Amino acid sequence: MPSPSTPACACPPALLEDVPLVIRLEREVASEFREQQRLRLEEKIRAVDASLAGHVPCCAICHRPMKNRGRKRSSFFSRFGKITMHPTKYICAPCKIGVRPLIDALGVEMGRISGSLARLLAVLGTVMPYQLAAHVAFLFFGIEVSAMAVWRAVQRLGEACDQYQEAQAAYHTGAHAEIGEPDAAPQVVVAGVDGCALGMQVRTTRRHRKTADEVLPPLPPVEDGHFREVKTGVLLLPSHRTEPSPGRRALVRRVLVTCLGNADRIFDHLWTKLILLGWLGSQTIVVIVGDGAEWIWNRAALFANRCEILDFWHAMEKAWEFARLRHGEGSKTAARWVSRIADDLRKGSVEAVIARLYTLKARSPEEQDKLDGLIKYYTDNACRMRYDEYIRLGYGIGSGAVESAHKQVVQARLRQAGMRWSEAGARRLLALRVLLLNNDWSTLDRLSMKSFAA
Ligand SMILES: [Zn+2]
Numbered sequence: 001m002p003s004p005s006t007p008a009c010a011c012p013p014a015l016l017e018d019v020p021l022v023i024r025l026e027r028e029v030a031s032e033f034r035e036q037q038r039l040r041l042e043e044k045i046r047a048v049d050a051s052l053a054g055h056v057p058c059c060a061i062c063h064r065p066m067k068n069r070g071r072k073r074s075s076f077f078s079r080f081g082k083i084t085m086h087p088t089k090y091i092c093a094p095c096k097i098g099v100r101p102l103i104d105a106l107g108v109e110m111g112r113i114s115g116s117l118a119r120l121l122a123v124l125g126t127v128m129p130y131q132l133a134a135h136v137a138f139l140f141f142g143i144e145v146s147a148m149a150v151w152r153a154v155q156r157l158g159e160a161c162d163q164y165q166e167a168q169a170a171y172h173t174g175a176h177a178e179i180g181e182p183d184a185a186p187q188v189v190v191a192g193v194d195g196c197a198l199g200m201q202v203r204t205t206r207r208h209r210k211t212a213d214e215v216l217p218p219l220p221p222v223e224d225g226h227f228r229e230v231k232t233g234v235l236l237l238p239s240h241r242t243e244p245s246p247g248r249r250a251l252v253r254r255v256l257v258t259c260l261g262n263a264d265r266i267f268d269h270l271w272t273k274l275i276l277l278g279w280l281g282s283q284t285i286v287v288i289v290g291d292g293a294e295w296i297w298n299r300a301a302l303f304a305n306r307c308e309i310l311d312f313w314h315a316m317e318k319a320w321e322f323a324r325l326r327h328g329e330g331s332k333t334a335a336r337w338v339s340r341i342a343d344d345l346r347k348g349s350v351e352a353v354i355a356r357l358y359t360l361k362a363r364s365p366e367e368q369d370k371l372d373g374l375i376k377y378y379t380d381n382a383c384r385m386r387y388d389e390y391i392r393l394g395y396g397i398g399s400g401a402v403e404s405a406h407k408q409v410v411q412a413r414l415r416q417a418g419m420r421w422s423e424a425g426a427r428r429l430l431a432l433r434v435l436l437l438n439n440d441w442s443t444l445d446r447l448s449m450k451s452f453a454a
Contacts, residue, residue, distance in 0.1 A: 158428025
């Protein structure tokens with residue numbers, strides 16, 4: 001039965017009779033040359049192998065020449081399909097170690113998806129759920145892979161990336177690290193921080209089906225205490241803010257960092273990024289924009305030359321909470337009341353706003369609580385609410401960039417319906433998302449895949 005809003009139609013919609021010729025030709029070429037590409041890759045690998053012949057490696061422990069134990073067939077999965085080769089194995093019996101120089105030279109992992117294919121699968125798994133990523137991999141590269149293969153690529157490369165980022169932070173925040181004076185350090189850099197909770201798995205082991213068609217019961221809802229905080233930090237230069245058309249703001253460049261859990265770490269990562277970017281000179285003012293969360297201001301002290309700003313929109317939201325309670329949801333009086341506060345705060349008259357709040361008479365204990373909360377929030381943060389000055393200096397007053405960054409890093413991939421994460425799984429995926437969103441994906445080409453514990 002057609003629904004009343006749909007006009008009746010006599011015949012079903014038609015698809016094209018045939019797939020357009022150009023698409024068929026493209027696919028023909030791809031399948032013709034795919035085998036040639038695979039063979040050519042094997043040929044190039046044989047050439048590398050030949051170039052290694054005669055070089056007897058020395059043991060890494062005792063430094064004596066190692067013993068040739070002959071060749072053994074092995075394979076890996078490349079962008080062009082399965083590659084077979086016969087690398088020579090050398091061993092040092094007393095030290096109990098073995099090497100296969102060809103495998104090391106290539107940087108592949110035997111029996112596994114390696115090289116550029118692993119990185120392509122990881123990029124798909126970084127932007128979309130693993131099952132969907134496996135499907136898209138087929139559409140793009142004509143390669144059939146399982147969701148598990150995508151998951152594995154993300155875990156192995158994500159672990160490598162996370163370890164690298166952690167090591168960088170450990171180095172640059174360590175006592176031994178020298179803080180140079182970068183050539184073109186900016187006068188001002190804005191750093192914003194935001195956080196959200198992520199539902200974590202309660203189980204310590206993965207669930208496995210006993211038979212292929214066993215349906216696993218749904219996961220229990222996430223209970224309190226099974227959330228971990230994800231923090232996102234964003235760095236930008238005020239000079240990179242543009243307004244391409246009136247009212248539409250854009251950013252030329254912003255740099256993201258993220259971490260799961262420990263609040264201290266996000267500031268370590270911000271610090272490290274600033275050093276790596278050459279954005280932290282001895283005269284650079286670090287403008288820190290945050291909500292009222294105490295931990296942000298406690299850690300902000302890391303930057304000697306700083307300006308702390310309470311995010312204007314958080315300041316407004318607090319006013320709205322009280323206004324809605326006092327005047328009712330959607331009331332014009334509430335809107336007028338909040339808008340006057342906004343105007344005054346923009347003018348830098350936070351003291352006048354607080355004084356006015358003190359003259360209000362609450363009409364219920366609940367209202368009194370909210371009012372007290374609002375007064376305390378503005379009083380505690382008054383020194384971070386000199387919005388007239390921040391506007392004049394071009395620092396900006398809101399963390400819109402942080403919120404949108406946070407949504408892109410976390411929400412868009414990790415907070416979809418029913419998603420639950422293991423600590424390690426979330427950590428690895430976040431590391432890769434930041435790499436991708438920062439336009440640094442090519443860094444992965446220079447990191448070896450890491451084995452991991454699920
Ligand atoms: Zn040895």
